[in-house]
Amino acid sequence: MVDPQAVDVHRFRAGTRPPREGEDAAQVLRRLEAALAEWTGDPLHGMQSRWAAGVRQDLRARRRRCLIEIADMSLSMQDRRDLSGLLGVYLTEEPFDELVVEKCMLTLSASGQTSRALELYTDTRVRLLDELGIEPSASLQKINLELLRQ
Structure with a gap:
């Protein structure tokens, strides 16, 4: 069995999870930025199944939400x-x-x-x-x- 932390998509999904109780804004921002660093291209590139298309769509939507959240947090924290x-x-x-x-x-x-x-x-x-x-x-x-x- 492969360790989930050895797979970029699992690290990306873990990094884009909702904040945990006690996690401050700076920690959330670092976690989201680390998750985005896992994004290295189109997910499941070359796979043409409906399953792959669904996973790809989900991951793209997560990436977009992550980008927006990073921008919103940076603006609210007055991060320049x-x-x-x-x-x-x-x-x-x-x-x-x-x-x-x-x-x-x-x-x-x-x-x-x-x-x-x-x-x-x-x-x-x-x-x-x-x-x-x-x-x-x-x-x-x-x-x-x-x-x-x-």
Whole structure:
């Protein structure tokens, strides 16, 4: 039998579990970041079964929730780290995920990079218009306006 801690997907799932009683925000943040470090590519790449597709979908959703939670926690803790690399990798794969664009813009601004946040909005808006024929969501537009007013 293989030790579950020897398998990256098990380490990822363990790291993305809900916080335990007594676990402080800094510990949760470190655990989530360690879990994301386990993400090294598309899960079950090359497997075409319904089971593999379901597992892949679940893991992708966990990754997204983990990214959003890291961004939210960093913002609430007034952590000024630049998370654009972490969030940007995801956005290259899922460029229309406006919630993650919002989190990336907010963390960029919090780390003193408001101009990059505004560039991200412009790039996202152009992509949405060109490829889907739609404007960004109201919440994304609101963040853009708030950053422009700073």
